[in-house]
Amino acid sequence: MGLEQAWYRSSRWLCLLRPLELLFRGIATRRRQRYRDGLKPSWTAPVPVIVVGNISVGGTGKSPLVIWLVEYLRQQGYKPGVISRGYRATPPTNPYFVTSDSTAAEAGDEPLMIVRRTHVPLVISPDRVAAAKLLLEQTGCDLIISDDGLQHYALNRTLEIAVIDGVRGFGNRRCLPEGPLREPVERLNDVDLIVVNGGSAETLLDTSQAAKAFSMTLQPGHLVSLSSDTAVSADQWSGCRQVNAVAAIGNPERFSHTLKALGFTPELHSFPDHHHFSQSDLSFEQQLPLIMTEKDAVKCDHIALENSWYLQVDAALGEGFSVSLERLLSR
Structure with missing residues (x-):
């Protein structure tokens, strides 16, 4: 432990x-x-x-x-x-x-x-x-x-x-x-x-x-493509609902729960908070759509990622x- x-x-x-x-x-x-x-x-x-x-x-x-x-x-x-x-x-x-x-x-x-x-x-x-x-x-x-x-x-x-x-x-x-x-x-x-x-x-x-x-509360917003900046809502998602979920944040389980609430079935891949990603970190055995946090997405400019998205969240006070x-x- x-x-x-x-x-x-x-x-x-x-x-x-x-x-x-x-x-x-x-x-x-x-x-x-x-x-x-x-x-x-x-x-x-x-x-x-x-x-x-x-x-x-x-x-x-x-x-x-x-x-x-x-x-x-x-x-x-x-x-x-x-x-x-x-x-x-x-x-x-x-x-x-x-x-x-x-x-x-x-x-x-x-x-x-x-x-x-x-x-x-x-x-x-x-x-x-x-x-x-x-x-x-x-x-x-x-x-x-x-x-x-x-x-x-x-x-x-x-x-x-x-x-x-x-x-x-x-x-x-x-x-x-x-x-x-x-x-x-x-x-x-x-x-x-x-x-x-x-x-x-x-x-x-x-x-x-x-x-x-x-x-x-953190309200989920649009899913934004890392390769094209295309933005879609979870309701408009036309791909596979089983996804690889990537989170290098203080409480990764919170991100997984958010995706489940949006109708996804996430396979959560947790990393230490503020982790700097390499290509190998994001190569998974199951070739599924990849969804990550917005904070993690800014660390992936140097990585070529297909069918990869980040989820915007907005604070509601x-x-x-x-x-x-x-x-x-x-x-």
């Missing part, structure tokens, strides 16, 4: 890691407090900064929410820009402006997916402050969305949105390495909004946390989320 599986099955042997967990928890708490006390320097941007992040490792659905925010805030008259770490990216410069012509190796899979979907100005750098400064220097952005920056306290923020995988929850609710948490669950007391991707907030959060929590967001921004 892998460590991640153990976290979400609350395996008893993990208690052997309790001394390391207590050390990690203490370091994380003291680090944040040093920023709050002004003992470590932080920078305040001249525009609002919305941080979208989580307190657990692995995917929770942040990227669909970032795309939703970009599109919604544009409708409200803002000119948003995005900054991101660019996990596992090897950009030619640092910070680096991501464009639709960038490669996944240069930009990271999630930043490239966001840019290709929304054409938002986006800069990656492990130094979020440097990324924000470059974004402001070279664009007309009047609002910054920081993708996965909840623990990057060198950048001050106007509001924080924490995203939770409502299906997997917090596992055994312990910090690394005993559990999957980057910070204790109590950290959610201080965020402005909580978004629960699937599942129920009431079963995961205490009363005060649930009061500022909103549901999010619970009633009242946009009202709360606008109220917090106007504050």
Whole structure:
């Protein structure tokens, strides 16, 4: 059993890691407090900064929410820009402006997916402050969305949105390495909004946390061909309903369940999150149509794939989320 599986099955042997967990928890708490006390320097941007992040490792659905925010805030008259770490990216410069012509190796899979979907100005750098400064220097952005920056306290923020995988929850609710948490669950007391991707907030959060929590579901959109950009709905699909499903995301089973709900019979091929694909990875014994996630598709520009598709998904936010967001921004 892998460590991640153990976290979400609350395996008893993990208690052997309790001394390391207590050390990690203490370091994380003291680090944040040093920023709050002004003992470590932080920078305040001249525009609002919305941080979208989580307190657990692995995917929770942040990227669909970032795309939703970009599109919604544009409708409200803002000119948003995005900054991101660019996990596992090897950009030619640092910070680096991501464009639709960038490669996944240069930009990271999630930043490239966001840019290709929304054409938002986006800069990656492990130094979020440097990324924000470059974004402001070279664009007309009047609002910054920081993708996965909840623990990057060198950048001050106007509001924080924490995203939770409502299906997997917090596992055994312990910090690394005993559990999957980057910070204790109590950290959610201080965020402005909580978004629960699937599942129920009431079963995961205490009363005060649930009061500022909103549901999010990922609605499947079109299936898009990797070779021709042809887009069809699941209802219009004329090929074989038995498919090879490829997912290199935090929770691959979620993708499999989505395809089943659309009437497909998927043979799921899971890879580690952010996996960089080779031709051999996508050569399967059964010659079936191949459907992958949109995040995985941006990593396949260099691979010749026939009868291969990716599934677009769109975030749908619970009633009242946009009202709360606008109220917090106007504050």
